[in-house]
Structure formats: C-alpha cells, structure tokens
Amino acid sequence: xxxxxxxxxxxxxxxxxxxxxxxxxxxxxxxxxxxxxxxxxxxxxxxxxxxxxxxxxxxxxxxxxxxxxxxxxxxxxxxxxxxxxxxxxxxxxxxxxxxxxxxxxxxxxxxxxxxxxxxxxxxxxxxxxxxxxxxxxxxxxxxxxxxxxxxxxxxxxxxxxxxxxxxxxxxxxxxxxxxxxxxxxxxxxxxxxxxxxxxxxxxxxxxxxxxxxxxxxxxxxxxxxxxxxxxxxxxxxxxxxxxxxxx
Amino acid sequence: xxxxxxxxxxxxxxxxxxxxxxxxxxxxxxxxxxxxxxxxxxxxxxxxxxxxxxxxxxxxxxxxxxxxxxxxxxxxxxxxxxxxxxxxxxxxxxxxxxxxxxxxxxxxxxxxxxxxxxxxxxxxxxxxxxxxxxxxxxxxxxxxxxxxxxxxxxxxxxxxxxxxxxxxxxxxxxxxxxxxxxxxxxxxxxxxxxxxxxxxxxxxxxxxxxxxxxxxxxxxxxxxxxxxxxxxxxxxxxxx
Numbered sequence: 330x331x332x333x334x335x336x337x338x339x340x341x342x343x344x345x346x347x348x349x350x351x352x353x354x355x356x357x358x359x360x361x362x363x364x365x366x367x368x369x370x371x372x373x374x375x376x377x378x379x380x381x382x383x384x385x386x387x388x389x390x391x392x393x394x395x396x397x398x399x400x401x402x403x404x405x406x407x408x409x410x411x412x413x414x415x416x417x418x419x420x421x422x423x424x425x426x427x428x429x430x431x432x433x434x435x436x437x438x439x440x441x442x443x444x445x446x447x448x449x450x451x452x453x454x455x456x457x458x459x460x461x462x463x464x465x466x467x468x469x470x471x472x473x474x475x476x477x478x479x480x481x482x483x484x485x486x487x488x489x490x491x492x493x494x495x496x497x498x499x500x501x502x503x504x505x506x507x508x509x510x511x512x513x514x515x516x517x518x519x520x521x522x523x524x525x526x527x528x529x530x531x532x533x534x535x536x537x538x539x540x541x542x543x544x545x546x547x548x549x550x551x552x553x554x555x556x557x558x559x560x561x562x563x564x565x566x567x568x569x570x571x572x573x574x575x576x
Numbered sequence: 577x578x579x580x581x582x583x584x585x586x587x588x589x590x591x592x593x594x595x596x597x598x599x600x601x602x603x604x605x606x607x608x609x610x611x612x613x614x615x616x617x618x619x620x621x622x623x624x625x626x627x628x629x630x631x632x633x634x635x636x637x638x639x640x641x642x643x644x645x646x647x648x649x650x651x652x653x654x655x656x657x658x659x660x661x662x663x664x665x666x667x668x669x670x671x672x673x674x675x676x677x678x679x680x681x682x683x684x685x686x687x688x689x690x691x692x693x694x695x696x697x698x699x700x701x702x703x704x705x706x707x708x709x710x711x712x713x714x715x716x717x718x719x720x721x722x723x724x725x726x727x728x729x730x731x732x733x734x735x736x737x738x739x740x741x742x743x744x745x746x747x748x749x750x751x752x753x754x755x756x757x758x759x760x761x762x763x764x765x766x767x768x769x770x771x772x773x774x775x776x777x778x779x780x781x782x783x784x785x786x787x788x789x790x791x792x793x794x795x796x797x798x799x800x801x802x803x804x805x806x807x808x809x810x811x812x813x814x815x816x
Contacts, residue, residue: 367644374647383645387654391661398665402672409675499683504616504770511746546767 413496414481418453418465420510421483421492426462427455436575443564445557446471446479450564454575455483461573463491464565470557474549475499478508480557484565486573489523493558498550505550515542515551524562532559587712594716600693601724601779602786607693611725612775614684616736619744621729622722624684629718631666632694635659636702636714643703655698663688680747693721724782731778736770738763 363369373379411432418431431453440450446469455463465483476499483491493516495508507513518541524532533539534552543551565572581587600606610628615621638658639646646654667685670678678685688694697717702710730740738760745753768774 365644370644380647380650383647384650384653387642387657391657394661395664395668398668402668405672406668409672413675501616512743545765546770 414467417467417481417494417496418483420494421481422453422455422463422465423491426485426491427457429454429456431455431465436572438564438568438571440468440564443560443567444471445469445560445564446477452568452572454572461575462486464572465491466561466565467496468557468561468564470553473498473500473553474505474547475501478550478554478557480554480561482558482561484562487523488525488562488566488569489521490519490558490562492517493519495554500550501547504544504547507544507547508550508554513544515544516554518542519558524559524566532556581708582712586709590709590713591716594713594718594720595723596720599724599786600717600721601728602783604693604696605783606696607691607721608779609690610684610687611728611779612772613687615725615729615732615775616770617733617739617743618726618729618741619747620684621725622744623681623747624687625718625722625725627666627681627685628688628691628694629715629722631659631662631688632697632718632721633711633714634662634666635694636697636710637707638662639698639702640705640707640710643705646703651699651703652695655695655703659694659698660689677747693717728775728778728782731782732769732774734759735778736766736768736774738765 415432422431434456435451435453437449437451439448441448443450450466450468452464452466454461455465463483463485465481467479467481470478470480478498478500479496480493481496482493485491494510495516498506498508500506500508507515510516527540530538531540532555534541534543534548534555536543536548537552539555541551541555582591594600596602598604601608601611607628610624614624635655635658639655642654663685666688667678667682670681670685697714701713705713733742734740738758740757740759741755744755745751748755766774769778
C-alpha cells in the first residue's frame, strides 16, 4: 500500500518536467527565429567565425543527407544489381539448360593472368540433374575507349558461346553504346562462336582482318570487346576440365 | 494554392527569360559540356534535359531557402556543395527506386555536376529571390534548356543517322515507342554530326537563327513587341 502516495507525486514531477521542457523549447524556438531574422544574419555574415560555422554546417548537412540516403538505399540497390545479374545470366544461359539457381551455385577461379579486370572471377554453373551443362561468368574489358566495359558471357560444355551481354560501360552515347543489346543486334553475333570454329586471326573486328563488324565512328569499343571475349574463352578453356567436373 | 500568380508580370518575365530571351544554351551559351556530350540523339537530349531540370529546381529552392545564411565570401563553395549533394541524391534514389530509368540516364547524371548553369542560376537568381520565384526560374530555365537540347539532338540525329527519337522507348517506357521514327530509310549516315564538332556546327546554326529572329522582333514598332514575342515563342515550339 506504500506505493500509492508515491505515484501521484512522480506523475506531478513528470508533468512539471514536461512543462519545463516545453517552455525551454518555446524559448529556444523564439531565439532561433530571432537569430534567423534577415537583419540579424546580415550583421553576422561578415564575421569569419560565422562564415566558418556556416560552411561547416552545410558540409555536415550534406554529409548527413548523403549518409542517410546511402544507408536507406544500399540494400535496395544491392538487390537491384542482383536482379540485374540474374536477368543478365538468364539472357546468356537459356533456362532449359539448367534446373539450379545460378547465383547459388558458383566457384571462384583465379584469373590473374587473363587480363579480365579482376584477380578472381566467380563462375556460375548451370547444372541439369547435377551435370554441368554450361557456365557463365562476369568479366571486364579493362581497356574500353572511355573506361572499363563489364560483360557477362555464357559458354556451353564444348566452349561455344551461348550469349554475351554488356552489363555496364561508359562508352560514347550514340557511337560506342551499340554494344548494348537494346541499341543494336551486334552483340548477338557472338552466339555460337568458339575458339574451335574461328581461328585466332578471325577473332578480331573486320578492320583488323577478323569476322566481327565494327561501328561507323567507333572501332576501338568493338575491338576491345572482341578481344576481351576471346580472353574470356581462353579463361574458360584453361579451367574447362575443372569446371565440368564440378558437377 | 493560387495558380494565377504564374500569370503575374514577374512570373511571366521569368518564364520568357528561361524559355527564350535568356535561354541557357541559345543566349547565355552555357552548359556546352553536357550539351555537346549527349545531344547525339534527341532522346538523350531529352533525358539529360529533364534530369538537369529536376536538379535545377531543387538546387534553386535549397539556395533560396538559405540565402540569408550564406555570406557572399563563401557562397561558391556552399553552392557547389549543395548542387553536388543534390545530384548524388538524385543518382542514388534513381538507382534504388527507378532502376530502369537509371540504367539509361546513369551515364548522364554525374555530368549534371559539371553544368555551370545550375551554379549560374543559384548565383544570379536564387541567392537573391524568394523560394517560389526561384523554383519557377529553375523550372523555366530547365524547360528552355531541355527544349534546346531536344532540338539540337533531333537535328544531329536526323543528319547523322536519319532517325528521330531512336530508343525513346528505353528512356520513357514502351508506350512512347511511337516516337521512334526513321525519317530517311537506307541512310548511309553522316558521322561528323554524331561527333562533338557536329554539335558545335549545329549549335552555331541555332544561335544564328535565334539572333535573326530576335532582330526581326526588335525592328518592329514598339506596341507590337508583346504580340511578336508570342508569335516567336510559337515558332520555337514548332521547330521542336
């Protein structure tokens, strides 16, 4: 029974505290409003202290905004990129060739000597009833005209290309961007090609004596893509036995 | 909100400045970096113009809200900070929630930071004016910029590849596929126009044409000026 007299007293105290806090807040708002009056600010603006403070304040504000936005969107963006990768893999490996989830079934391989933009490449295995039917992997042509070109390629058991897609690039809009499948059918020309049905000399753009078209006004972009795809096939050949045995 | 304010003398002057009299590209000759970089096709011009417009409205609003806080000695770093932060925010949000659009525009968005017009409007207008007129100014300058980009992109695209609004469906969605037209079938292509020099040449023609039109307006008797401006504005729309 001793707790009853304490309760109203505590409530009273909490109420007082709240009233005090509100009062403080009101006076603070009033002060802030006064401080923000154009006349007052005009007086403050020439002071170096004020200028340093304002600059720091804006930098802090920008940093907080960007930090919060990054935290809020990082997961979503990762998810979107994963969806993109999944969609890209699905474009280069037909669904009827596998019954597993490609993103869950992969091996990391060393690619330090292949000039494919990274030291290790994750190779996704397309398996049907446990047997590897095809593989696909993401790699980079590090020497594109304006910057790196990221590609994804599907290769079947025998080393024939099932499909190639460009995931990202910074090539000239209107010229070099014809490597995207949405802009041109050029990249479909690699389907069915392999190291066996084309000679080393044929793995080049027509200007260099090969079989692949270049674009008018952009030779470097398709040349580098062709060379990177050739290197990608070399990389596959190097690990072919190991990959096919992974099933 | 009372929309009739948009027809007041001040707002009409802002609109006329942005769309014609003080057009970013045709009169101020600013923003040439993104202009020449992306106007290879009308679609790219449109995408870049719209993205720039959004950033310009936001940056003008931000600068105008804080205009009493910003000392003139350090205004440039603060404007640059605000604009860079806004562009990055637009980039992040587009990437997360409008991913398809980001894949198309992603190339251009970082270029907006280099667009001196945004800094120019912050400096010349938003730092001295209340929020509403500043946002209206950003919008109108953005529309004028977009218009010039689309016209220049269309002229370059027609002369370089013989098409108009190629890949519009990638940028605007499938329902805009009707915009994609082939004006000159079997066209061999004129590469110069797709390259930056072609952009300079076409821009020269556009600026010259605008000056000619302005001169014709100027020699008309004074009472007709108001009407003449209206007519010319319609011409500009017709060209687009």
